[in-house]
Amino acid sequence: MGKRVGVEVSIAAADAVGMANVDVVAAYPITPQTHIVEHLSELVANGELDAEFIPVESEHSAMSVCCGSSAIGARTFTCTSSQGLALMNEIVFIAASLRLPIVMILANRSLSGPLSIWNDHTDVMSVRDCGWIQVFTETGQDVFDHVMWAFRVAEDPQVSLPVIVNMDGFILTHVIEPIEFWEPDMVRKYLPDFKPVNVLDPDKPTTVGGFGMPGIYTEAKMAQNEALIQSKSHILKAWQELGEVTGRHYQPVETYRTEGAETVFLTMGSTGDTVAMAVDELRSQGRPAGLIKLRLWRPFPFDELRRAAKDVKRIIVIDRAVSYGGPGGPVASEIRSAFYGEKKMPAVTNFICGLAGRDVTPDDYIAIYAKSEEMVTGRVRQEDYVFYGVRE
Amino acid sequence: METLNVYATRLIEKKDYFTPGHRACQGCAEALAVRLVAKALGNNVIVGSATGCMEIISSPLPFTNWKVPWLHVAFENAAAVLSGAEAGYRALVRKGKRPEKGTVFLAMGGDGATTDIGFQALSGALERGHNFLYVCYDNEAYMNTGIQRSSSTPFGASTTTSPSGKFSPGQRTWKKNMAEIVVAHDVPYVATACASYPFDLMEKVQKAARTPGPAYVHILSVCPTGWRMPPNKAIWIGRLAVETGVFPLFEVVDGKYRMTHETAELKPVEEYLRPQGRFRHLTAEMIAHIQKRVAAEYDKLVAKTRL
Numbered sequence: 001m002g003k004r005v006g007v008e009v010s011i012a013a014a015d016a017v018g019m020a021n022v023d024v025v026a027a028y029p030i031t032p033q034t035h036i037v038e039h040l041s042e043l044v045a046n047g048e049l050d051a052e053f054i055p056v057e058s059e060h061s062a063m064s065v066c067c068g069s070s071a072i073g074a075r076t077f078t079c080t081s082s083q084g085l086a087l088m089n090e091i092v093f094i095a096a097s098l099r100l101p102i103v104m105i106l107a108n109r110s111l112s113g114p115l116s117i118w119n120d121h122t123d124v125m126s127v128r129d130c131g132w133i134q135v136f137t138e139t140g141q142d143v144f145d146h147v148m149w150a151f152r153v154a155e156d157p158q159v160s161l162p163v164i165v166n167m168d169g170f171i172l173t174h175v176i177e178p179i180e181f182w183e184p185d186m187v188r189k190y191l192p193d194f195k196p197v198n199v200l201d202p203d204k205p206t207t208v209g210g211f212g213m214p215g216i217y218t219e220a221k222m223a224q225n226e227a228l229i230q231s232k233s234h235i236l237k238a239w240q241e242l243g244e245v246t247g248r249h250y251q252p253v254e255t256y257r258t259e260g261a262e263t264v265f266l267t268m269g270s271t272g273d274t275v276a277m278a279v280d281e282l283r284s285q286g287r288p289a290g291l292i293k294l295r296l297w298r299p300f301p302f303d304e305l306r307r308a309a310k311d312v313k314r315i316i317v318i319d320r321a322v323s324y325g326g327p328g329g330p331v332a333s334e335i336r337s338a339f340y341g342e343k344k345m346p347a348v349t350n351f352i353c354g355l356a357g358r359d360v361t362p363d364d365y366i367a368i369y370a371k372s373e374e375m376v377t378g379r380v381r382q383e384d385y386v387f388y389g390v391r392e
Numbered sequence: 393m394e395t396l397n398v399y400a401t402r403l404i405e406k407k408d409y410f411t412p413g414h415r416a417c418q419g420c421a422e423a424l425a426v427r428l429v430a431k432a433l434g435n436n437v438i439v440g441s442a443t444g445c446m447e448i449i450s451s452p453l454p455f456t457n458w459k460v461p462w463l464h465v466a467f468e469n470a471a472a473v474l475s476g477a478e479a480g481y482r483a484l485v486r487k488g489k490r491p492e493k494g495t496v497f498l499a500m501g502g503d504g505a506t507t508d509i510g511f512q513a514l515s516g517a518l519e520r521g522h523n524f525l526y527v528c529y530d531n532e533a534y535m536n537t538g539i540q541r542s543s544s545t546p547f548g549a550s551t552t553t554s555p556s557g558k559f560s561p562g563q564r565t566w567k568k569n570m571a572e573i574v575v576a577h578d579v580p581y582v583a584t585a586c587a588s589y590p591f592d593l594m595e596k597v598q599k600a601a602r603t604p605g606p607a608y609v610h611i612l613s614v615c616p617t618g619w620r621m622p623p624n625k626a627i628w629i630g631r632l633a634v635e636t637g638v639f640p641l642f643e644v645v646d647g648k649y650r651m652t653h654e655t656a657e658l659k660p661v662e663e664y665l666r667p668q669g670r671f672r673h674l675t676a677e678m679i680a681h682i683q684k685r686v687a688a689e690y691d692k693l694v695a696k697t698r699l
Contacts, residue, residue: 023480023483023484023487023489024476024479024480024483026476026479050483050486050487051483052479052480052482052483054475054476054479054520055520056472056516056520057512057513057515057516057519058512058513058516060468060469060472060513061469061472061512061513061516061517064465064466064469064472064473064476064513065472065473065475065476065479066476067463067465067473067476068440068463068465068472068473068474068475068476068477068478068479068480069476069477069479069480069483070476070480071463071473071476071477071480072438072476072477072480072481072484073480073484073489073490074479074480074481074483074484076476076480090466091465091466091469094465094466098465193489200438200461200463200477201461202435202436202437202438202460202461202493202495204461205435205458205459205460205461205462206461206462207451207456207458207461207462208461208462208463208464209451209463209464209465210451210452210453210454210455210456210464211447211448211451211452211453211464212453213452213453216453216454220453
């Protein structure tokens with residue numbers, strides 16, 4: 001077992017990247033990601049980490065540098081938030097198409113405008129279809145463990161895809177938590193050296209990133225989609241082995257008090273902790289509430305979700321992003337799709353809240369529960385989605 | 393071509409790393425320049441290409457014209473991508489995960505990818521001091537998308553987005569002087585070249601590759617399609633660009649300027665402009681205006697060589 005220390009989650013995340021013996025870090029500063037890259041550059045400056053820290057001139061170049069370094073076979077990390085992700089957007093998509101196993105921590109923050117540095121999930125939802133493996137974390141320990149997991153999964157020769165580890169800005173990045181650091185031998189055991197499938201080498205010349213005519217593009221895209229779907233079994237195996245090494249067991253879909261639950265909340269990221277408190281309160285009032293936490297966002301865990309919600313009558317999806325003029329929150333859309341046409345289709349109500357770091361307390365979730373009940377029983381108009389807590 | 397032993401080609405490396413069969417237009421002096429650069433660098437190189445003509449013509453999946461490792465990511469980031477490859481290589485060598493073989497890192501892009509959309513990424517990579525070589529193949533417009541103007545298009549050139557007309561002289565701005573902008577980054581090696589002078593071009597590319605730190609070679613690449621001229625005149629026009637002083641050949645080593653092709657007297661720019669359809673509309677006054685500017689810029693450059 002590793003040592004348990006009280007530390008800011010950003011620092012622990014950077015230490016985890018360092019312990020993974022990363023070769024190249026390329027990053028551009030953006031709040032609330034900064035503490036992670038600051039600490040990484042510190043580790044390099046002090047000689048504690050033998051890596052190239054590339055302080056690029058933009059996030060677009062950060063992801064571009066990552067593509068180059070990953071293509072040459074170097075273990076590669078970057079980290080960004082919000083506008084930074086939006087700026088690197090173009091290259092994020094290409095990195096997945098080139099099957100480059102880059103690991104990125106996304107310190108989730110709202111997208112401008114209005115300009116806001118605070119936390120929600122509008123940034124990550126803008127790259128929902130970028131082809132990366134995408135995972136959400138709830139605690140500092142989750143983040144630390146998932147840095148190791150992300151390198152392990154991304155670089156698995158059967159996977160060879162980039163991974164985004166989402167961590168909520170400020171709520172996780174700037175909070176001090178007790179975190180159990182891995183021992184070096186745990187890292188050695190869990191994370192083998194990066195042996196790239198394809199590498200730029202003058203002795204074995206390859207052409208990477210060729211031009212796709214209509215006669216080959218569809219095939220290339222289908223192959224990429226298959227690769228992401230197929231990564232699931234390796235993702236599960238990596239979690240299982242992580243459990244064997246650390247004693248902490250992660251799942252694509254995790255549940256809290258769902259036994260006998262008729263209504264479940266569905267959350268992603270650090271919100272889960274708060275909602276769990278609301279669930280406890282609702283249960284103590286005799287209400288059959290539960291909580292489903294979606295850890296794996298891509299590839300989407302359809303089976304696990306259906307299994308977790310098989311006896312559920314109602315799902316309250318908490319969305320922390322907006323699909324303007326669309327069907328509501330992006331998570332709710334996925335959940336509705338996942339259950340559409342199933343024999344037992346739970347009612348899905350969708351609440352958009354906690355945008356740009358707006359506090360949502362356990363009491364708010366209890367109020368959301370009540371409102372959702374009214375919507376389902378038809379006492380108020382059934383709406384596709386509700387912006388919760390809007391000031392009047 | 394490898395079996396042809398005629399005059400100059402006898403002296404040039406016969407092995408090609410950018411192979412025949414690519415899809416460039418007839419008379420493309422840019423493809424010729426790419427071939428010469430590849431020849432000059434040999435096989436111990438990793439190439440990162442920007443999106444553009446040279447990428448499209450040489451990598452239609454599942455084919456390739458590259459006999460050296462070649463990577464294309466996007467339009468505006470060749471310098472950043474290659475700086476990442478170079479950094480990764482350095483880290484892996486230092487950590488004993490890859491042997492040090494003195495591999496050269498070449499980033500390449502057209503004038504749009506270099507002087508416009510990729511300007512920031514190039515500036516960043518130069519400033520960070522990566523050990524790489526950037527080659528700009530400048531055909532003076534966005535030829536791949538259909539001859540739209542770039543900041544590297546010369547004054548007076550008619551393009552599809554700077555058309556000449558009753559109220560327009562064609563391109564209204566002077567060509568951005570990218571080589572001088574790179575010199576201002578204080579990098580150890582900067583040169584201009586043209587495929588019409590193949591030995592000079594290859595020598596500069598080799599010198600640039602040997603230079604530790606960032607190096608930059610700006611190659612004027614005649615585009616018969618975009619410049620509206622016959623394909624068999626490409627080499628001749630390239631020579632005229634140099635002989636008229638429109639595109640002087642020079643190098644800057646550690647800040648020290650040197651002309652690498654000096655003529656006793658510059659030919660009138662009209663000789664260069666007249667054969668090209670993109671300048672067809674120019675009046676005598678406009679040509680005189682261009683002549684004045686070219687002479688002044690040339691004198692400014694020569695003065696720098698005397699510092």
